[in-house]
Structures are given as structure tokens and as C-alpha cells.
Amino acid sequence: MNEQASKLVLALDIGTTSVKALLIDRLGQMKGRVSIGYPLNIPRPDMAEQDPDTIYEAVATAVHRLLQETGTPATDLLCVSLSSAMHSLIVVDAEHRPLTGSIIWADQRAVEQADRLNADGTGLAIYRRTGVPIHPMTPLTKLLWLREHRPDLMLPGYSYVDIKAYVLQRLFGRSVMDYSIAGSTGLFNLHELDWDGGVLELLGLSAAQLPELVPTDHVMVGLQPGEATKLGLLPDTPFVVGASDGVLANLGAGVMNTDRVAVSIGTSSAVRTVVPEPLLDEQGKLFCYALTKGNWVVGAPSNNGGIVLRWLVEQLFADELGSGEGDPYERLLELAQQAPAGANGLIFLPMLTGERAPYWKADTRAMYFGLSLSHGKAHMVRAALEGVMAQIASIVQLLEGLHVQPREVWASGGFTQSVFGCQLMADMLGLPVCVPQLIESSGLGAAMLGYAAMGKPMQAPSAEAAASQTRYLPDPARHAHYRKLLELHARVYEGIKDSFHDVIALQAEDTANLMGVLK
Structure with missing residues (x-):
């Protein structure tokens, strides 16, 4: 195996409760793992925020510690590839200093704004352009709330980013957002792959106040020297911008067509499958996010898992x-x-x-x-x-209404450790439930995307996983x-x-x- 082919990808998964740094080789094997947690701030019952600088420090610590604990020289990295939770919103000033916390998906302050959009039909029209159901979780409704309750944070010189864009700004001095994360904001036109002009007009924003849009396999090079030292990386270490944790979980689990749906149950739960082009439902109840060219993730989350x-x-x-x-x-x-x-x-x-x-x-x-x-x-x-x-x-029934007819479910999350829980899922869905013996699927998906972006595609894990999966059949x-x-x-x-x-x-x-x- 040549030197380039033997290099590792460092997958960086920025989640709601922690950041996980994983070293993954080209065979999909994990060579090391570090997790750094951070707190959730709840100023009042309907608010949920995190400190963006605390998260950035956790990112830097996780990367540095992973390389130290595994004894991996920075020269052994092919790239760093990112995964991130969706729906976060941070207001930054002209110097890219945060003026708010990172307002996360669980924040519920924009209920009134979401209800108003849905009541008059505006929400459904926006959904048909953006592929995101109107809900307080979205940055769209959060921005409407800020416009109405905090107009001091909606000034021409300010910008509006998610946590991954904030981290990349700290690392490279450049604010970018991938199509996948952008697709979860409610501001991104999935048909044009650009910020939606109608939504920007509704919010009173310009595209210049939002991050630069890039594909999920976009590669960034040129770390700011001080930040490279802090992370223990070389300044020329490539970073693959990556995607959201949800769509990368499908990639990592090998669920890449409508024969399968991926079901993940953590604190909350989600159901996702992959289609070759954008797919929307008439009622606006399913999301549709970009993964890579010709691969769109369609599905929906439930708050309660x-x-x-x-x-x-x-x-x-x-x-x-x-x-x-x-x-x-x-x-x-x-x-x-x-x-x-x-x-x-x-x-x-x-x-x-x-x-x-x-x-x-x-x-x-x-x-x-x-x-x-x-x-x-x-x-x-x-x-x-x-x-x-x-x-x-x-x-799953909503997906079946779009003529998606899965033949099996691939499940992940803590629930899958229970035989009873897996059998209950199979019986409720009437489908075989497979639990593959994989490492964390979002991190693995980020690594797979990183290898592909660097021209060294990694074999999809589905064939190996199929040999080691546990399978539960429904009782008729x-x-x-x-x-x-x-x-x-x-x-x-x-x-x-x-x-x-x-x-x-x-x-x-x-x-x-x-x-x-x-x-």
C-alpha cells in the first residue's frame, strides 16, 4: 500500500452534547476516539443555547488529544472531515465575534412565528422551495423571532452562521456552509442550490450576511498558523467541509437507496432514506437535504426517543x-x-x-x-x-406515501442494545430490523466523505456490516x-x-x- 493510501482521516463530529474526534482508516476501522462534552444553557424554559467558543475549545482539545493519545503524527492525516448537528444559529458581528449563544434545534421560542407562517400558507410555499418543514427548530423561524424581539441583532453589518461555519471561520478566517447544513436552515432553495431570495426578503437579510455555500465534499486548505498549532495539525492539513450528522449517518450505515430506511433512536429519533433527486410531500411533513450529487436524504425526526x-x-x-x-x-x-x-x-x-x-x-x-x-x-x-x-x-408511512417502499430497516442508537426494543420496532413497522455492528455512523460517514473528496474512496461498509448484523423479523x-x-x-x-x-x-x-x- 502506498504512503498516500495508508493515511488516516480524522472525522470530527460536532454534536449537541459533545464533540467526537475519530481516527478512521480506509477500511473503515476506528483507530482512536476522543469525546469532549459541553453544557446546554437554558435561560428560560423555551430557550436552549450553547456557548460557541466553548464548543470551539472542545473541538481543538479533542483533535489535539486524539493525535497525542494515539501517537499519530499530523503528517499521517489525509484530511479532517466534519459532521455537525443541524439547525443551530449564531449571530456574529463584523469581526465574527458571537453576539448570541448557539441557538440549537431544541430552542422553542419561535413557536408563534412558525404557527403564523403555517396558518397563512406562507410556510408551505417556503417548504416547496426549501424542503424544510416550518417549525421553531429552524433558523428561519429563529431569525423571525430575532427580527421581532431583538432588532438590535438584525443589523446590516452582522452575519448569521451555524456552529460548523463558526468553527471553520475560527480555523480558516472564512465562513462557509455546506449544502446539507444550509438545507436544514429553511433559507436554502434546494432546486437552485442557493439562498432563497423570497426568504431573504421576508427576513430583511442579504446573501452577504450568510456563509458562502459549498458542496459537502468541498476541501479547504490554509489553517491559520496559531489555530493549526492549537489543534496539533500542519497548516496545510486539508479539511473537508462535510455535512450534517443525519445525512452522514445514512452514508455510514450504508443506507443509500429506498430499499432501506435508517432509524436512529437517541434522545430523539429520526427516519431517513436516500433518493436520487429532491423529493417533497404535499403536506410539508418530510425534510429533504442534500448529501452529494445525485443523493438526497429524505425523512423526518421525532422529538421523542x-x-x-x-x-x-x-x-x-x-x-x-x-x-x-x-x-x-x-x-x-x-x-x-x-x-x-x-x-x-x-x-x-x-x-x-x-x-x-x-x-x-x-x-x-x-x-x-x-x-x-x-x-x-x-x-x-x-x-x-x-x-x-x-x-x-x-x-415511515409518510415516506410510503411518496412511493418509498423499504424492504428493511437499519437501526442505530442506544435502543438497539435491547432485544425487546428491536423486536418491538420490527413488529410495529412490519419490516425486518437490522442492527449492523458499526462504529458511530455519522463519524464513519464523515470519514467516507473525506476519503472520497481526497480521491481515495473507501469501500462502503454495508457488505461487511451485513455479515455481522443482528436481524429481527416481524411477528405477523x-x-x-x-x-x-x-x-x-x-x-x-x-x-x-x-x-x-x-x-x-x-x-x-x-x-x-x-x-x-x-x-
């Missing part, structure tokens, strides 16, 4: 699961298995943090429906888990039962959706009254 399990452990069963031996989450899943499929008619809508897909309403809330004296703790836990899977199944009887359950879930939601706003208003009133008493 593992966070539902955490709520059960911490709020409902803290006394009995918080003490004693064994992992409390494993014990929770064992409890769920004591109830039958369908939880004896108990329904749980899992919208503890509002919801994106399939409903795209930030003001939804969770509820149990059908609770009776015959239901115990096991039924409540099983109904909650089935509610999470029902949201995922509803997203349970699937038939769950099809009825899915219909009931949808009817329950439709019956109560108009009441959520009133519930939230009461919660706000109670909070205000409590604060008045405390004063």
Missing part, C-alpha cells in the same frame, strides 16, 4: 429503579415485557417535548389515554415505548395488532390537538402565579 425512557426512570419509577443493582433502563424494559402487546388498550402519546414529525407542532404534550383500574406499571411502561415506536412508524400477528393501534394513535391525537394550546396557557399561568408567590 430515549428521552421518554429517561422520564419514566427519573419521574415515575425513580424510587424503585433508582436504587438497587443493575441498569435502571434495562430493568424498565424488563418491566415493559410483563405487559402484552398493545398494553391492554392503553395509549401513550409521547410528546413530552412537543413534536416534530409526524405532526410538526411544538405545542403538543404527552398523555395517557384509556387508563383504567386494570392497568399497572408494566402497562404504562409498555404503552410509552409503543408510543415512541408509533411515531417512528408514522414517519403482533404487526396486525399494531396496525390497529397506529390508527387509534392518530385518532386520539386528532381529537385532542386543539386543546394543547389551552393546556400550555394554563401551565404558563400557574408558573407565573408560583413565581409571584415566591417573590
Whole structure:
């Protein structure tokens, strides 16, 4: 093997809770891993921000530490390739100093702006040009909120970037954004591969106030010397701009056509597949993001995945699961298995943090429906888990409405460590569920993109993964039962959706009254 072919890619995955730096060789094997966490700031219940400089320092530390711990000389790197969480927004001044925190996807302050766009049809028109459902998570609605509530942050000399563009600005003195991340902002016209003129007019912005747009395989060279030293890299180390973590997860998992869908369940969850050209649905409920030329990722996220399990452990069963031996989450899943499929008619809508897909309403809330004296703790836990899977199944049904007919599911995330969880997913979806034995898929996808951008394509991992995957087949009887359950879930939601706003208003009133008493 020649010297160039033996070099490594350093994949840098900038996530919501941590940055992960991975060393990956051309065979897809991980040679080292470092993770550096950082805090989430919640100034008030509907806000979620992070400090961009803290994240940058974590990036620099992770890269430097990875090279030191693995004993890898900087000369052994073919490139650094980036992955990043979507939907972040940072306002920077003319000197590129941050004027706000990094407002992340979980921030809900722009509910009113999103509802207004959706109510008058403007949102659907924007969706048809941008491929992004209108929701408070998007930088589009966050910018509308800033224009209305913080006009001092919407001045001609200011710029609006995401966390990856901010990091690249620190490294290269140049602000760029790849088509994938841009596609998640609500400001990017997916048909023209450019900032959307109509959206810019709506926001009162110019294209000069946004990062330069580049393909995901764009290569940057020329690190600022001080930053190169800080990271332990050579100034001429190539950086591949990369893409969002979601689309790279599909690449890393080998889910690159509509025969498969990728389902990831972490704190939240998402369903994605890959199509050869932009694909939109009439209701504006599925996203469509660019990956590489001829590869577009279509799907949708749900707010509620593992966070539902955490709520059960911490709020409902803290006394009995918080003490004693064994992992409390494993014990929770064992409890769920004591109830039958369908939880004896108990329904749980899992919208503890509002919801994106399939409903795209930030003001939804969770509820149990059908609770009776015959239901115990096991039924409540099983109904909650089935509610999470029902949201995922509803997203798959949205894809099937676009004539996407997957034959199998490739699953990832903490949920896949449970045999019961994987079988529940197979039974709910009526599809085989495969759990490949892969390293972190977003980081692997970033490495694959990096090798390809440098002209040294790495073999897709799907063939090797297929040999080592665990496969779960759906039970026909349970699937038939769950099809009825899915219909009931949808009817329950439709019956109560108009009441959520009133519930939230009461919660706000109670909070205000409590604060008045405390004063």
C-alpha cells in the first residue's frame, strides 16, 4: 500500500452534547476516539443555547488529544472531515465575534412565528422551495423571532452562521456552509442550490450576511498558523467541509437507496432514506437535504426517543429503579415485557417535548389515554415505548406515501442494545430490523466523505456490516395488532390537538402565579 493510501482521516463530529474526534482508516476501522462534552444553557424554559467558543475549545482539545493519545503524527492525516448537528444559529458581528449563544434545534421560542407562517400558507410555499418543514427548530423561524424581539441583532453589518461555519471561520478566517447544513436552515432553495431570495426578503437579510455555500465534499486548505498549532495539525492539513450528522449517518450505515430506511433512536429519533433527486410531500411533513450529487436524504425526526425512557426512570419509577443493582433502563424494559402487546388498550402519546414529525407542532404534550383500574406499571411502561415506536412508524408511512417502499430497516442508537426494543420496532413497522455492528455512523460517514473528496474512496461498509448484523423479523400477528393501534394513535391525537394550546396557557399561568408567590 502506498504512503498516500495508508493515511488516516480524522472525522470530527460536532454534536449537541459533545464533540467526537475519530481516527478512521480506509477500511473503515476506528483507530482512536476522543469525546469532549459541553453544557446546554437554558435561560428560560423555551430557550436552549450553547456557548460557541466553548464548543470551539472542545473541538481543538479533542483533535489535539486524539493525535497525542494515539501517537499519530499530523503528517499521517489525509484530511479532517466534519459532521455537525443541524439547525443551530449564531449571530456574529463584523469581526465574527458571537453576539448570541448557539441557538440549537431544541430552542422553542419561535413557536408563534412558525404557527403564523403555517396558518397563512406562507410556510408551505417556503417548504416547496426549501424542503424544510416550518417549525421553531429552524433558523428561519429563529431569525423571525430575532427580527421581532431583538432588532438590535438584525443589523446590516452582522452575519448569521451555524456552529460548523463558526468553527471553520475560527480555523480558516472564512465562513462557509455546506449544502446539507444550509438545507436544514429553511433559507436554502434546494432546486437552485442557493439562498432563497423570497426568504431573504421576508427576513430583511442579504446573501452577504450568510456563509458562502459549498458542496459537502468541498476541501479547504490554509489553517491559520496559531489555530493549526492549537489543534496539533500542519497548516496545510486539508479539511473537508462535510455535512450534517443525519445525512452522514445514512452514508455510514450504508443506507443509500429506498430499499432501506435508517432509524436512529437517541434522545430523539429520526427516519431517513436516500433518493436520487429532491423529493417533497404535499403536506410539508418530510425534510429533504442534500448529501452529494445525485443523493438526497429524505425523512423526518421525532422529538421523542430515549428521552421518554429517561422520564419514566427519573419521574415515575425513580424510587424503585433508582436504587438497587443493575441498569435502571434495562430493568424498565424488563418491566415493559410483563405487559402484552398493545398494553391492554392503553395509549401513550409521547410528546413530552412537543413534536416534530409526524405532526410538526411544538405545542403538543404527552398523555395517557384509556387508563383504567386494570392497568399497572408494566402497562404504562409498555404503552410509552409503543408510543415512541408509533411515531417512528408514522414517519415511515409518510415516506410510503411518496412511493418509498423499504424492504428493511437499519437501526442505530442506544435502543438497539435491547432485544425487546428491536423486536418491538420490527413488529410495529412490519419490516425486518437490522442492527449492523458499526462504529458511530455519522463519524464513519464523515470519514467516507473525506476519503472520497481526497480521491481515495473507501469501500462502503454495508457488505461487511451485513455479515455481522443482528436481524429481527416481524411477528405477523403482533404487526396486525399494531396496525390497529397506529390508527387509534392518530385518532386520539386528532381529537385532542386543539386543546394543547389551552393546556400550555394554563401551565404558563400557574408558573407565573408560583413565581409571584415566591417573590
